Amino acid sequence: MKYRRFGKTNLHLSVFSLGTMRYLQSAQNAESTLLRAFELGINHVETAQGYGKSEVYLGQMIQTLGLARENGCWLPEQHQTQAANRLYITTKITPKPDAQEMAQAIDLSLERLGLETVDCLAIHGLNTSEHLAWVQDPQGCMQAVQAAKATGRIRHIGFSTHGSLDLILAALQTDLFEFVNLHYTFLFQRNTLAVELASQKEMGIFIISPADKGGLLYTPPNRLKDLCQPLDPLHINARFLLSQPAITTLSVGAAKPEELDWPLAIADQIYPLTDPEQQILDRLQTQAQTLPDLCQQCYACLPCPEAINIPEVLRLRNLALAYDMEEFGRYRYRMFENAGHWFPGRRGNRCTDCGDCLPRCPEQLDIPQLLQDTHTRLQGQPRPRLWESI
Numbered sequence: 001m002k003y004r005r006f007g008k009t010n011l012h013l014s015v016f017s018l019g020t021m022r023y024l025q026s027a028q029n030a031e032s033t034l035l036r037a038f039e040l041g042i043n044h045v046e047t048a049q050g051y052g053k054s055e056v057y058l059g060q061m062i063q064t065l066g067l068a069r070e071n072g073c074w075l076p077e078q079h080q081t082q083a084a085n086r087l088y089i090t091t092k093i094t095p096k097p098d099a100q101e102m103a104q105a106i107d108l109s110l111e112r113l114g115l116e117t118v119d120c121l122a123i124h125g126l127n128t129s130e131h132l133a134w135v136q137d138p139q140g141c142m143q144a145v146q147a148a149k150a151t152g153r154i155r156h157i158g159f160s161t162h163g164s165l166d167l168i169l170a171a172l173q174t175d176l177f178e179f180v181n182l183h184y185t186f187l188f189q190r191n192t193l194a195v196e197l198a199s200q201k202e203m204g205i206f207i208i209s210p211a212d213k214g215g216l217l218y219t220p221p222n223r224l225k226d227l228c229q230p231l232d233p234l235h236i237n238a239r240f241l242l243s244q245p246a247i248t249t250l251s252v253g254a255a256k257p258e259e260l261d262w263p264l265a266i267a268d269q270i271y272p273l274t275d276p277e278q279q280i281l282d283r284l285q286t287q288a289q290t291l292p293d294l295c296q297q298c299y300a301c302l303p304c305p306e307a308i309n310i311p312e313v314l315r316l317r318n319l320a321l322a323y324d325m326e327e328f329g330r331y332r333y334r335m336f337e338n339a340g341h342w343f344p345g346r347r348g349n350r351c352t353d354c355g356d357c358l359p360r361c362p363e364q365l366d367i368p369q370l371l372q373d374t375h376t377r378l379q380g381q382p383r384p385r386l387w388e389s390i
């Protein structure tokens with residue numbers, strides 16, 4: 001396992017972090033998954049107040065395993081190395097409209113974790129302009145966060161986001177944060193400018209769900225697997241990310257201990273991309289460019305009068321046609337109109353053929369027809385978000 005400095009926090013985190021949204025089945029499963037993470041050299045665990053019982057389970061394990069000591073948590077002695085002996089904890093709390101509500105939420109998270117101090121607190125889901133306004137309000141939720149930092153209850157402050165690129169860049173420019181958690185993978189490079197700006201500001205960069213929301217890469221379709229040979233999609237995606245020094249750590253949202261094993265094979269591979277790896281990425285790009293109706297993701301089609309998230313709808317179509325990623329496409333497509341600001345926008349069948357988008361498209365795509373085609377391919381029954389089904 002390699003470790004990288006988490007930006008201006010000066011924490012040195014393992015390049016893979018344990019995300020806890022998927023280990024919620026039981027306290028026993030959570031404990032065995034955590035211990036396996038330690039064995040692999042992981043020294044950073046990320047949880048959230050909204051992840052069901054995740055904070056509670058983690059707090060119970062911190063106490064049971066004797067990890068809580070003065071000024072923080074320590075790894076079990078058998079898992080301590082020269083590079084890592086501290087366990088770092090990040091929890092996340094959704095943005096609040098006022099300081100009092102945030103102060104109460106901070107109290108609740110620390111109580112669940114059984115800690116007097118948490119290493120990192122992220123504003124969870126800074127996704128809308130309203131959320132950003134709350135954060136920038138001198139009397140808003142950040143007042144409570146900064147007060148908690150001043151009294152030593154929080155060491156470092158960041159934010160996670162599923163928002164638009166413009167919103168992310170605006171949040172980074174506030175200079176209120178030391179780290180950012182965001183979506184960015186070899187199949188979704190829209191947030192490249194956010195990675196660059198965060199790096200310029202010396203912020204830690206944590207990549208959210210690169211395997212699951214990055215493309216269901218644990219179970220890739222055969223075409224995608226063939227295009228990634230001799231590696232596999234999970235491997236090439238991790239290498240794409242870890243080859244970039246600005247990126248500190250990648251989330252591994254394991255549902256059971258066995259799902260943590262794959263990072264061990266590449267946890268030391270943080271060097272620049274090799275020629276064969278770059279050839280794989282070039283091959284994937286070439287395959288996408290063969291599509292006759294490829295959406296180039298310029299976002300010039302927005303705004304849509306019907307609030308359809310045209311670029312993301314058509315990105316899912318790109319992936320389905322280029323790489324046979326229809327399962328992933330259905331998984332994400334049915335989240336439209338079902339996940340609020342976490343995945344904004346309406347489905348393709350809401351198109352009224354108004355034609356507003358057509359003159360703005362530099363590729364002159366028949367966007368209304370492509371939206372309907374995508375809807376036909378990917379429509380499915382909505383399902384609850386993962387922690388809502390626990």
